[in-house]
Amino acid sequence: MQKSVFYGALAAAVVIGGAVGAATLDDVKARGNLNCGVSTGLVGFAAPDASGNWEGFDVAVCRAVAAAVLGDPQAVEFIPTTGKTRFTALASGEVDMLARNTTWTFSRDTDLKLDFIGVNYYDGQGFMVPKALGVTSAKDLDGATVCIQTGTTTELNLADFFRVNNISYEPVPIETNAEAQQQYLAEACDVYTTDASGLAATRAAFESPGDHVILPEIISKEPLGPVVRHGDNEWGDIVRWTLNALISAEELGITSANVSELAGGTNNPEINRLLGSEGTLGDMIGLDSEWAQRAIMSEGNYGEIFEKNIGENTPVGLARGLNAQYTEGGLIYSPPFR
Amino acid sequence: MATMTDPPRESFRLSMLIYDTRYRSLTIQVIALFAFMLLVAWIISNTVQNLASLGKEVEFGFFSEPASYDINQRLLEYTSRDTHLRASFIGLLNTLVVAVLGCITATIIGVLVGVARLSRNWLIARIMTVYVEMFRNVPVLLWIVFAMAILIESLPSPRAFRGEDAPQSLILNDSVAITNRGVYVPEALFSRSLGDVRLFGESSLRLDVSLDLIAIIAVLAASIFVFRRIRAWAERVQNETGNRPTTWYFQIAVLVVPSVILLTALGFHLGKPELKGFNFAGGTHLRNSLIALWIALSLYTAAFIAEIVRGGILAISKGQTEAAGSLGLRPNRIMSLVILPQALRVIIPPLISNYLNLTKNSSLAIAVGYLDITGTLGGITLNQTGRELECILLLMLIYLFISLSISVGMNIYNKRVALVER
Structure with a gap:
C-alpha cells in the first residue's frame, strides 16, 4: 500500500508529462484496451465473480466506454484501487478513468485537477450496526468505536457529524472494505460507516445479513460518478456522453434487447440521433456513428445495469430512490442528444 | 664522457586525459559526475514543469488548513479542527512512540534470545533457533497483520464483559480489561493536581506539560542524587577504615519517602477502566493497532x-570465560561482567542499523490502522489535499532526520564503549 502511494507520487511527479500531453483517446486506441480504475472489491459495484471476470454497477460503465471507443466491452483492464491510491493512479496515467464510487466534491474537481463527468449514483453516508446493540439512531452512538475507510470523504463527514452533535467516538481507520468487514464482524468496532450503497453491498456479503441494520440517518450527500483527468476534454466528453447515452437509453426505452432493432431507424429523431441512424453525433466526439449502440448493447441501459447489479432483486437490494429517472421522481437526468 | 640530461619534460596534451592512466580515472569520474548532475537536473525540471502544466505548483500552504479528520491515538490533545501540521505532528509522535517502545523490547528480547541460543541446554537453544529463523524469514508486514488478526479474532469484545454473569471479567483485581479493541489499564490520577503548563502558545506544535509529572521527576532525581551521595560516602568510609557502614535502610528511605509524600500530597489514585456504553471508559487505552505493531516489530527485529x-x-x-571462571565467577556474572561488555563493541554498530530498520518498518503501521506519520502526513493529509509531492518529500526528510538522529546518538554511545587503543 505504502509502495503504491510512493510509486504513484513518483509517477505523478515524473511520468505525468507524457500522460497529460498526449490525448487519452489515442492512447487507449493504440493500446487496444481501456485501463479502468475500480474499487478493490465491493459486491454489486465492482467485484470479480467466481471465474475472475469483473462485474458490477461501476464495472458496467467501464465496459460501456470500452464498447463505445474500442468496439469491445471486454477490452478493459480493471485496476483495483484503494481510497488512498485512486487519485494518484488516475493523475499518473496508470488508469484512463475511475469508475469507483468516488464522491464529487469541489476540491477534488478543482484542486486535485480531476474532472467528474457526471453522477451515476446519488448516495449518502450511513451507519451499519449489529441488531443486537439495539441502536436505532446515529445520535445514540456516543462513545462507539467506528470503522472507517481512510482517504475517503466519509472520514471527514464522520468527524463533522460527531463534532456537530457533540458526541464522542473512536475512529478505527482501515484501508479496504474487506478489512472493514473483518473488523466489524469480529466486533472490533461497533459501527461501520461508508456510503449507504456500500453498506448494503457489504451487508449482502455477510453470512446473516438480517443481524445487521442500517441506521436511518444519512449524514451527507455523496454523488458518486466516474472521474477523468483534468485537461483532456475530448476524453472527458467521451466518458460523459457514454454515461448520458446509458441514461437517455433508459428514458427513451432503448434496452440491450431492442437496440439493434431500433438502430435501423425509428420515427423518434432523438433515438435516431443517439443510435447513429441520423446526424453525426459520433463524429463530434471522434468516434464512429454506432458508438452509443455498442455502449448500450454491452450491459444494457442505466436501468438494466442498476437492476442487474444492485437492484431490489439482487442480494444488495437497493431501491431506485434518488436514482430513478427524473420522470419517475428521481435525479437521474441526461442532457438531450442534439 | 656521457652527459646526463634530464628526460624531456612532457607537456600536457588534451589526449592525455584519455590515454594517460594518471588522468584517465579522474576524467571518467568528472564525466560521470556531470552525467549524474544532468540526470538530477532533468528530473527536477521535468517535475516542476509538469506540475506547473497541471496547475499544481509546489506550495505548503495546505499545512495551515484544518485537517478535518480524527486521530484515535494521540499523545497530545487534538481535534478534527486542528491543522494538517498539528495532525502530522501527532502522527510523528505516534511514530516515535512505537519506535522507542519497539527498540527497547527488541533489545531486551534480542539479548535474551541471543544468549539463550548459545545455551548448553539443547532444548532452549533449539527453540530459540526456531524462533529466530521463523521471524527473520517472513516479511514483517505479514507479522504485523498476523498479530492484529490474532488480537481481533481471539480476544473478547467489550460486549462480553457486560451483564451480571458476563462471560468475561476484568483481571488483576478488576483493573485491567483485555479486549479485541485493545487493553485498558488503570491510569494515574491526581485529585489535587498542579495543572498543566502550555508551551508554544496556540500554535500547531503546542504542548501541554503536566506539572505533576515534572514534580515527580524532580523529586525522583533529587532522591537518586542523595542516594548516590550516601553510597559514595559509604565507599569513602570503607576505604579509610575498612568498615562499610550499613546504609541500606537509609538509602531505601531516601528513595521511597519523598516520592510517597509527594504522591499523597497530589492525591494520587488509580483510575480503573469501567464498562460504559459501547466501550470501556477511564483508564489508559492501549489500542490493539499499537500493540500488534509493537509486538510484531519487536519480535521481528529481536530475531536479528x-x-x-x-x-x-x-x-x-x-x-576470557575460562579466565573469569578460574577467578571463581559464576556463569551469570561471567556473562554480565566479562563477556557482554566486551561483546558490546562488536554488537553496537550492527545494532544501530537494526534500530533504524525498526523505525523505518514502523511506516507499515497503516496496515493495522495505526496513524503514524506515514498514516497522517503521507496518508490522509496527502489524500485529502492531493499534494503528493510535497507530502512525500517532507515525509522522506522526516524519516531521514529521525534515522540520522538515532545514528548520531548510537555512534556517540559506540565511541564510549569502543576499545581505546594507544
Whole structure:
C-alpha cells in the first residue's frame, strides 16, 4: 500500500508529462484496451465473480466506454484501487478513468485537477450496526468505536457529524472494505460507516445479513460518478456522453434487447440521433456513428445495469430512490442528444 | 664522457586525459559526475514543469488548513479542527512512540534470545533457533497483520464483559480489561493536581506539560542524587577504615519517602477502566493497532538482534570465560561482567542499523490502522489535499532526520564503549 502511494507520487511527479500531453483517446486506441480504475472489491459495484471476470454497477460503465471507443466491452483492464491510491493512479496515467464510487466534491474537481463527468449514483453516508446493540439512531452512538475507510470523504463527514452533535467516538481507520468487514464482524468496532450503497453491498456479503441494520440517518450527500483527468476534454466528453447515452437509453426505452432493432431507424429523431441512424453525433466526439449502440448493447441501459447489479432483486437490494429517472421522481437526468 | 640530461619534460596534451592512466580515472569520474548532475537536473525540471502544466505548483500552504479528520491515538490533545501540521505532528509522535517502545523490547528480547541460543541446554537453544529463523524469514508486514488478526479474532469484545454473569471479567483485581479493541489499564490520577503548563502558545506544535509529572521527576532525581551521595560516602568510609557502614535502610528511605509524600500530597489514585456504553471508559487505552505493531516489530527485529548478540559473544575468545571462571565467577556474572561488555563493541554498530530498520518498518503501521506519520502526513493529509509531492518529500526528510538522529546518538554511545587503543 505504502509502495503504491510512493510509486504513484513518483509517477505523478515524473511520468505525468507524457500522460497529460498526449490525448487519452489515442492512447487507449493504440493500446487496444481501456485501463479502468475500480474499487478493490465491493459486491454489486465492482467485484470479480467466481471465474475472475469483473462485474458490477461501476464495472458496467467501464465496459460501456470500452464498447463505445474500442468496439469491445471486454477490452478493459480493471485496476483495483484503494481510497488512498485512486487519485494518484488516475493523475499518473496508470488508469484512463475511475469508475469507483468516488464522491464529487469541489476540491477534488478543482484542486486535485480531476474532472467528474457526471453522477451515476446519488448516495449518502450511513451507519451499519449489529441488531443486537439495539441502536436505532446515529445520535445514540456516543462513545462507539467506528470503522472507517481512510482517504475517503466519509472520514471527514464522520468527524463533522460527531463534532456537530457533540458526541464522542473512536475512529478505527482501515484501508479496504474487506478489512472493514473483518473488523466489524469480529466486533472490533461497533459501527461501520461508508456510503449507504456500500453498506448494503457489504451487508449482502455477510453470512446473516438480517443481524445487521442500517441506521436511518444519512449524514451527507455523496454523488458518486466516474472521474477523468483534468485537461483532456475530448476524453472527458467521451466518458460523459457514454454515461448520458446509458441514461437517455433508459428514458427513451432503448434496452440491450431492442437496440439493434431500433438502430435501423425509428420515427423518434432523438433515438435516431443517439443510435447513429441520423446526424453525426459520433463524429463530434471522434468516434464512429454506432458508438452509443455498442455502449448500450454491452450491459444494457442505466436501468438494466442498476437492476442487474444492485437492484431490489439482487442480494444488495437497493431501491431506485434518488436514482430513478427524473420522470419517475428521481435525479437521474441526461442532457438531450442534439 | 656521457652527459646526463634530464628526460624531456612532457607537456600536457588534451589526449592525455584519455590515454594517460594518471588522468584517465579522474576524467571518467568528472564525466560521470556531470552525467549524474544532468540526470538530477532533468528530473527536477521535468517535475516542476509538469506540475506547473497541471496547475499544481509546489506550495505548503495546505499545512495551515484544518485537517478535518480524527486521530484515535494521540499523545497530545487534538481535534478534527486542528491543522494538517498539528495532525502530522501527532502522527510523528505516534511514530516515535512505537519506535522507542519497539527498540527497547527488541533489545531486551534480542539479548535474551541471543544468549539463550548459545545455551548448553539443547532444548532452549533449539527453540530459540526456531524462533529466530521463523521471524527473520517472513516479511514483517505479514507479522504485523498476523498479530492484529490474532488480537481481533481471539480476544473478547467489550460486549462480553457486560451483564451480571458476563462471560468475561476484568483481571488483576478488576483493573485491567483485555479486549479485541485493545487493553485498558488503570491510569494515574491526581485529585489535587498542579495543572498543566502550555508551551508554544496556540500554535500547531503546542504542548501541554503536566506539572505533576515534572514534580515527580524532580523529586525522583533529587532522591537518586542523595542516594548516590550516601553510597559514595559509604565507599569513602570503607576505604579509610575498612568498615562499610550499613546504609541500606537509609538509602531505601531516601528513595521511597519523598516520592510517597509527594504522591499523597497530589492525591494520587488509580483510575480503573469501567464498562460504559459501547466501550470501556477511564483508564489508559492501549489500542490493539499499537500493540500488534509493537509486538510484531519487536519480535521481528529481536530475531536479528539475537543473531548480532550471538555473533558478538562468539567473537570473544573462550580464554576470557575460562579466565573469569578460574577467578571463581559464576556463569551469570561471567556473562554480565566479562563477556557482554566486551561483546558490546562488536554488537553496537550492527545494532544501530537494526534500530533504524525498526523505525523505518514502523511506516507499515497503516496496515493495522495505526496513524503514524506515514498514516497522517503521507496518508490522509496527502489524500485529502492531493499534494503528493510535497507530502512525500517532507515525509522522506522526516524519516531521514529521525534515522540520522538515532545514528548520531548510537555512534556517540559506540565511541564510549569502543576499545581505546594507544
